[in-house]
Amino acid sequence: MSSLYRTAEHVSELSRIASVNHGLDQQLSQQLKSLVITRAQEETQIATSVMFPLVLLPVGKTSLALQFAHSCAGDGIYDAIFWVQCETSVTIRQSFGKIAEALEIPGAERDDRHEESLIAIKSWLKLTSNRWLIIFDNVDSLLVESDKVLRPYWPDGVSGAVLITSRAYFNFIRDTNRQGQTVKPLDPKQSWDLLLDLLGDHWKALEIRREIPELEIAAVKSMIKQLEGLPLTIEEAATLITNDTLGGRTIARTYEAFKDRIRSLPERLSIFRSVSERAPDPLWDITFKGLSRNARTLIGVLTWLSPDAIPIQLFQAKDSSLLPGSPQLLHTNVTISPGLDKAICQLQEKKLIRYNNRVLSIHRVVQEAVNFQSVEDLQESFDAATKLVSDRFPKRLIIGTMYQEWSRCKQYTSHVASLSKRLSEYSKSLALKRSTQFVELLAHFSWYLFELGDYDTCEEIFDTALTACQDKKSLLYSQLRGTQSGLFFDLNLLSKCREAWEETLQIREESLPHDDPHVAGMVSNLGNLDLPEGNVEAALRYYERALQVWINSSEESAQPLAKTYLSLGRAHMYQGNLAEALRYTAAAETLAARAMGTGVGVMANIHYAAWKSYDACLKIGIASMPLHPIVGATWYSLACVEFAQGNEETAKAISRLRSQARDDGPIARILWKRATILESRSAGTNKEEVFALKAKANEIKQRLMASGEGGMIHRGDDDRAEVDEEDSYDALVPLCYR
Incomplete structure (x- = not known):
């Protein structure tokens, strides 16, 4: 019997895997299983990854992938199936932590053992005789370039299967063995079968007896065609049809309301969406129009956040001014307020959100379908989300650290990242205002990412934050530039670092006393x-x-x-x-x-x-x-002291986690050190490998030096006239980590 390891807690579809996949289960899931079995048989003779990207329009990628996983687990196709939530680099990290726990890797339950656990996971995938599948869900939702984020986690040189869900076909990891398959939306028959199932036994009985009126059948055909086979919107249509106040339990009345809304629907204030994504807008508009003010405010806030694992504590605030239009949503203790409870219930009844174990979740399609009535309406919801997240996210003193607040930061990390990402998407077409509070939130968040060592996400946040900060002479701007220069320093980009630090110092000297901390x-x-x-x-x-x-x-x-x-x-x-x-x-x-x-x-x-x-x-x-570079530097130093322990491999692996897809100074130094170790041990038997390692190390070194990276090695012994080869590689690493 296969094991399905649920490595992403609070994924919204986990509790309703089959609820909208009745039309997909037998046909599409079986097609995927057939593809997996065929390709796996073809690949049994070679040690390469078997990859199956699941690419669809918004037809419930996560739900279908989960249905497929459970079906494979039940049929024994795989011995282990792992789930990776790819909303942000942080959720990927958390998912692999769950995988390590499932594999019972020593120390896996500790967040501080992530690098060692990841190395052990990749070793297990490479050496095990078990048949395994890894599902990377929502890869196209990543805040930064997908290939850079996924590279450290990708199972290289293994014999197994990788399933990617995405809204568009793209070889994110640039793997030549990858073969893409696109799962299409439901066809008219599948759509009708799903709608009947959702409408209940009465409608199914009418269908069996062929007693459904022609008027209803005509309305069904037209509506299904316009909804383009999207399960989530078919489910929403069923909800409206069974609503006595709207559809009156008839399809024809619901379709008439749908057509009326098409004619009156104003231009949407939204990020770019495809034609198929925009098709159900009238249906969503009907649903949203019936919401109370508090429910409307709540779903507006949820639109800006990461769709999964939204803690109800987000609405626990003493300051009612955080939501001036709907203060009833806020509560001051563990028990949620009656106003929030009522709003949650209304959104649940309309199948717009889920609420379980004090955690809210919302489908991505619903997030993107929310119809903001004006730029002011959009701005108000963004400001409300910003205030709530900012109120909960820990604050950093300008000369302090946030180490003791990491656990609290972690809870809201994906939501700050989502705020920044979605603002950037809207800003391509709309001029939304960025409040000082939003910039301050990003300042605290970027420092946390800097301390954590998540440099790629940190750089993306700087792009948004520095643009959003209007006053380039303010102390807030200097705080952002100061953190950014620290990142440059750790990456050994010394010229950029000097420019940023000197600008930061100038701003502070103009605004503060010369002896200010x-x-x-x-x-x-x-x-x-x-x-x-x-x-x-x-x-x-x-x-x-x-x-x-x-x-x-x-x-x-x-x-x-x-x-x-x-x-x-x-x-x-x-x-x-x-x-x-x-x-x-x-x-x-x-x-x-x-x-x-x-x-x-x-x-x-x-x-x-x-x-x-x-x-x-x-x-x-x-x-x-x-993730801090000092960890990789320490592994490297230990490898220099004790060659027999093989720590140079661990140093390379951990440095790769920090460097992502980029060959930087730590990578060049480790390659060179490994070559010298092999050279000293092998008595000339590994000449080709030694030559290749040194050539690659030198290639990286020359490129980095040409781009301005690296410093010089200063030593106290004046007799040393030239810097030797080891020093030239040490110079590629920040002084503190040599």
């Missing part, structure tokens, strides 16, 4: 930038200037003060001043441990850079910032 933060950062470029004296001057500000500031400055001590220690180490280096580093460790504890990120840097305590660094890094 926010100014000192940028001053210290410029020192961090000068140091890897060999300007040690300039770096020391920056550090000393910042140091005086931190010393004279409040207790809240303990963290930046500890970081500045660490930077001073590193600078003196580069000058060969060992005693001074140890003194400052010890001060950094003492202060950080007293003010923040021994498990925070700055302690990982202390262990790595000063004491070379790689095991201690790795323990902190994995626990608090698993």
Whole structure:
């Protein structure tokens, strides 16, 4: 008996897999199963991925894929079926965490073991004799380029099946073995069978006895043709037909209302949608017109959010001004308000949303069908969604961290990302206003992503946030640019980093006193930038200037003060001043441990850079910032110390997770190190592999250096006139992670 691992909690269709697939189940699901079996038999002799992209218009991709998965599980076609929710890079990460738990990988239940778990999952997929299928659902919903996000998770060099659901055929991962199949909407007979099933036994009995009036049959044929075989809209049509106040339990009356609405329907304020997606608009408009104000406000807010796993806590707020038009939707305790409860019930009755276990969900088709009456109506719903999410998302002090708030951030991450994405989509045709509160939300969110190490999503958020921030001389803009420059620094894009940090410093010096902590933060950062470029004296001057500000500031400055001590220690180490280096580093460790504890990120840097305590660094890094470059750097350093453990492979894998599809400095350094390890061990037996690895490493290095990435290696021993080969690869990695 196969196992279906439900790796995406709260997927809205999970609880109604078969509810709208009656017409699809026997025909389309069987077609897919036949395709899978045939292709799998053809591929048994070669170790490659068997891929089946499920490509459809909005006919219920997720529902069909789930029906197909359950059918395959019941028939024993696969021993293991895994589900990956591709709404954002974060949901992909969470889904693979569930897969690791299903495979009982040690430590899989811990979020801080993601990289190790992912490596173990890919190893299992490659080595197992079990027949498996991975379903990547809604790949085209990703915030950033799909191939970049999926690349680290793609099962390379394996013998198994991958099913992708998407609204358009596209080889997201650029795999030459991939063969696409497009699942079409329901044909007229399937549509009629589904509608009858949804209308109930009375209508089915009339059909069997051939007693359905000709007028009804004519209306059915016309309506089904215009709905273009979309199951979700056929389900909605059934709801309207059985509504005494509208259809009066006749198809003809419902169709007449449908035609009347076509003639009066104004131009939609919406993102781009295909003809088939726009066809049911009159039907949706009829449904939405009958909503109460509170229900209308609620579905307007849900339109902007990630469709799955919307926590009811989002509406738990003390400030009624967050929803000035519908304050009844807000509640101040665990029990939801009567107004919210009534609005949820109304939307559920009309099959527009689902509510289960204090979690709301809404179909993507419904989200896109919501008919905003004017730009003002659209703006009001966007502002309401922004206020609610902003009220719940943790805030970051401009010189602080958010490590202790990661669990709360995680709960709302997909919703902030959805707000940003959907605003960008609407902005292509409409000039919506971006409030200061929205920009502040993105500022906090981008910092969280930066700490997490999700650099690709972070860059996408910056594109929206920096454009949305109207005042380019404001402290809010400087906060965004400051975080962006930190990202540039970690990616070793030093020229871009300097430009952004200098702009940030200029804004703050014009708005704040010279000894303000926010100014000192940028001053210290410029020192961090000068140091890897060999300007040690300039770096020391920056550090000393910042140091005086931190010393004279409040207790809240303990963290930046500890970081500045660490930077001073590193600078003196580069000058060969060992005693001074140890003194400052010890001060950094003492202060950080007293003010923040021994498990925070700055302690990982202390262990790595000063004491070379790689095991201690790795323990902190994995626990608090698993995607951060210091984790990959630590694995690399451990590999250098203990070749026999094979850690260079782990370093490469983890660095690839951060680098995504991009060959960057850490990848080049690891390839070079692996070549030198093979060369020292093999006694000339692996010449071809060594040559290939070194050639690839050198190719990446030359390209990166030509594009301005990388610094120089400054050493205290003046006798060393030239930088050796290892130094040239170290220079491709940010100084803190060498």
